[in-house]
Amino acid sequence: MRLKIEIGGRVRTVAVERPSAASDRFVVTVDGSRHDLDVRRLDRATLSVIRLDGSPARTSHELTIVETGLRGRYDVQLREGVFRTAVDGRLRLGPPAERLRTGRQVVTAPMPGRVVRVLVAPGDEVDQRQELVVVEAMKMENALGSPKAGRVVEVAVREGMTVDAGQMLVAIE
């Protein structure tokens, strides 16, 4: 099985081979480099992987894979953290990091809540991470910062408004 897998803006070509269905040995090749693995699927979401090569040898890893609800997008949890992955190379995880800093950017509400302060108005120049709007949710005031330096082109909410998760608050250019 050959797949394109994107993580952190980089696409890798991954091939999975199971030489024998009777064995738990897998050969996975990532961008041409080969890994011999002993793999057990403990439950649907959990894999125990022991690397049969590498240095140090025989490192033991537990991986948990959670489907995000979008086809081919999995969150892979390792001891080192969570990685959002897109499998099959056709689903991009949003624009690459460089593009995040250019063009029109929209700040949305990350959770349902109430707008308690609007700190900018259309036309304002803002710095990266400058606070734009404060949304109260889960007993806390959450200041939402600008994704980049730029100019406020739209403010879609006013103080006191209730907002849903994902609702647009401010646009920056």
Next chain:
Amino acid sequence: MRLKIEIGGRVRTVAVERPSAASDRFVVTVDGSRHDLDVRRLDRATLSVIRLDGSPARTSHELTIVETGLRGRYDVQLREGVFRTAVDGRLRLGPPAERLRTGRQVVTAPMPGRVVRVLVAPGDEVDQRQELVVVEAMKMENALGSPKAGRVVEVAVREGMTVDAGQMLVAIE
């Protein structure tokens, strides 16, 4: 839905009604006595039940139901312990307790292991709970006792033999 449910040798007639599929209220009647319940299925095996009647009122219970592999036989786990149940009235959980003490009884190995001692021979009179065979398994010697007072009619193993779970060891009459 009407069911016959056997627990501990006693069969109960149980009716389950859900007056509205939009609500989590259930009416369950057990041998004619009615119970109003608020029921949530937390996952396939786990139920959270709050009794809406009774004294004291509104007691909260968590029940876990594990299928035993035999159709209609569930282990129901409450705070008070585990109950083996047979649903639909046609599967008997073995003979009722009184019958256990009469007739030919077979003692089987409860787990795979090795017979380390045979303490009786055919023809021996034994008391209830008298040790018959010692099976070593899981680092321990496990003495298997007689289910009743009676006479040994068969000894199917000898010391040193390896036995599987369920294998007959001794028969008592």
Next chain:
Amino acid sequence: MKVLVANRGEIAVRIMRACRELGFRAVAVYSECDRSAPHVRYADEAYPIGPSEPRDSYLRIDRLLDVAERADVWAVHPGYGFLAENAEFARAVRAAGRTFVGPSAEAIELMGGKVTARAVARAAGVPVVPGTDAPLDPGLSDEALSASAGAIGYPLFVKAVAGGGGKGMRVVHEPSALVAAVAAVRSEAGSAFGDQTVYLERRLAATRHIEIQVLGDAHGTVVPFVERECSIQRRHQKVVEESPAAEMPLERRRAMAEAAASIARAVGYTNAGTIEFLVDETGAFYFLEMNTRLQVEHGVTEAVTGIDLVQAQFTIARGVPLDIDPVRALTPNGHAIECRVYAEDPDASFLPSPGRIHELRAPSGPGVRDDSGAVAGSEVPVFYDPLISKVVAWGIDRAQAMARMRRAVDEYEIHGIKTTIPFFRWLLRNEAFASGPVDTTFIDATLAARGGRPFVEPSPEAEELAAIGAALYAFFEAGPGEGTSSASVSAWRQAARADSLRA
């Protein structure tokens, strides 16, 4: 004997555990979204009290009193948050002939108002943070306001008298911003607490937040405990606490304990309470405020003193004299750290991250305690505080406690939502934190210095392993026919077909 636990989440479970240990039946209340929550499942009895919004359920005094009567409880424990510092609730519970597990309504009122609390502290001879002695007159002219502020000095805080939990306060760095800040805090406080009264308080530089737990019984005994250090805060709210504080000379500990006890004695304080201080670089300490209830971080004190504070609350509430050795209470046995696991994304300025927890495996083993209000399958609702669980690690010294906590947060597995766990993994490997005390600006300064870099930075090896994991998962999900080249092709086709259907 039954106890009504008028709360939810981890603290409700914590209190119910104490109930079971003491032989009380625990009665839970729940809002609509909490019907299947762990505190309901743990309880002996459970009553619904309304819709999910706190003001329609956990803040409804009438409904709680109704449940108290129907279940006929002898006592009501308010936990923290919600109605825990509401004098009206304490009064209503007692008027209904039941025991409120907390201080008198009068003590709640006196110490809940920040300006009256400052007055109590001053009268008890305890230094307070420099600031206005009385609330600002609503009709005060801008000039008089400026003069008042000038006398205190900048930077300063405009604080709502009724504020708390990091809300109703704003920092002012220079005179030109003062008038607007006062207006803003008045307006916020009016809508959040129904009280527009504000006052000014000096913002001390490089301070640590150190607090003293006290227990007072109905017979006049007040026992102060060894301090807790709570300087690791985001949005003026604590995320990490420890006891004892690093670099705390015995003399200062005794002085702070005595200051706290004298404040508690001055108001005839009963039950559990906490006096918060700011400590500056010279070691001078200033009264900040008093919390008239059980503190979230009570577990670190339990770990180093061995005294069960919730059990003690019930003992006090029953009118039994406290039987606590004051030396035990003030002498830390080893060291304890708490990490609060919040449903928040530390890589996005600790924004809340509500949602469903897919998997949850809490750490255990030597020296580790987990107090949780969630299990795998739990929903973290948007309506309440996003605290999931509290991990406390105990060690014979600070180094061992930190090593165990590092091991514990490495073990902590939670999937489906973002949590503060990655921050803790970073913090427990941070030199500044390991080598000694840090001040309350630590997280803000850290976030600024990191400039958006995630707390756990992925190594190339880890990214590669994640790619392998995703590929293996796709392989297994493709079904048992996988592993031959023809099957691979058909999997490609399937994927393409599914995509075209979606497009």
Next chain:
Amino acid sequence: MKVLVANRGEIAVRIMRACRELGFRAVAVYSECDRSAPHVRYADEAYPIGPSEPRDSYLRIDRLLDVAERADVWAVHPGYGFLAENAEFARAVRAAGRTFVGPSAEAIELMGGKVTARAVARAAGVPVVPGTDAPLDPGLSDEALSASAGAIGYPLFVKAVAGGGGKGMRVVHEPSALVAAVAAVRSEAGSAFGDQTVYLERRLAATRHIEIQVLGDAHGTVVPFVERECSIQRRHQKVVEESPAAEMPLERRRAMAEAAASIARAVGYTNAGTIEFLVDETGAFYFLEMNTRLQVEHGVTEAVTGIDLVQAQFTIARGVPLDIDPVRALTPNGHAIECRVYAEDPDASFLPSPGRIHELRAPSGPGVRDDSGAVAGSEVPVFYDPLISKVVAWGIDRAQAMARMRRAVDEYEIHGIKTTIPFFRWLLRNEAFASGPVDTTFIDATLAARGGRPFVEPSPEAEELAAIGAALYAFFEAGPGEGTSSASVSAWRQAARADSLRA
């Protein structure tokens, strides 16, 4: 720095936790059936060592040494059981230039032989249980044997010199049974331990089993710890332990500690070991045996002293002098109890109950520690000791520790296999256990007195609730159409059809 943990199950996880806390990488080994076991998943590296039978894997010194070399570990920790008390293994590890985390091979040999150990104790001036001073001569005549037994007195034990873990011993109540018992134990011991040597030991009446943990370093320091009481046993194996022992005068504690330390000093003992005593009704104590390794129940000592015994083992193994306050080690802070959760059916004479664990939720919260070697989905294999996890509850006194343990075992949820949990729920509500010490015959006497009644006896209400649960489950499984009368009919039909297919 890497450490090879030459064990499995909860103790392997326990040791790996210490490794992580100390900054060592943990290397696991596993047999065929253990590939997906928690200790493998917890490890940094993992190596297979053979088939599931212990003699083909965890007892294979050659394979363990091979892994130690391939992974290049500095140390090997044997845990308990398997090769932990095997002098040859200790010697081989050291000969390979690596550190064995345990005592010298000589100390293992000397104290592992029961008759030589008794000689060491006697020479150190410690009373031993009356018995033969030397192994029985294989050629001893029946008459000489009877005379020897008569001098000791009945009842007595015939014990294998190499025995342990409740194996290789038999009780003899009267002279007529003596010769047969000696022959039987010789034969058993020959096949189990490869050594037919036996000796005789008086069986003391109404004794308690009390033991002293010691730590010895490479510099001659020996530190004895506050005692553990381990009288709750089935098949001469412990299921519940506590520290301190109930009704233990300070003077006797000091005397037992001094006796244990002098035995350890007599053999130049290093690392962790435990000296077991029998204590009779008068309070007199007798040396029973020494375990030359970490004990299963070390957690109760950690709970009341705050000293991490596994970390201390590594400290000693590195040659670092022990830095433990002897007063702390000997002075219990509060009280701790341990319950061993075994895959055994207490309602069937504690017979093993291997199998798959469907669900597992361990207790947590104040004062509770769980050390587990299993998770939901784990298989308890038939090849090894059926210990699943150990719950330790700490309290400021015995009553609080017991209340917390009662709460903890009530919280413990495990489905799919039988465990000792129902026994603990009963025990923690038992008057005799609550009111003070019990002797080693407690479980046997209890089982006899109960005559087969289950430990948790179902109330009619609970049975009714179980029926309701089964009915609701059947209702949900019947599918979304359920709840209308026509659907009910079809469900009946389905059930009937399915049954006829099976018949």
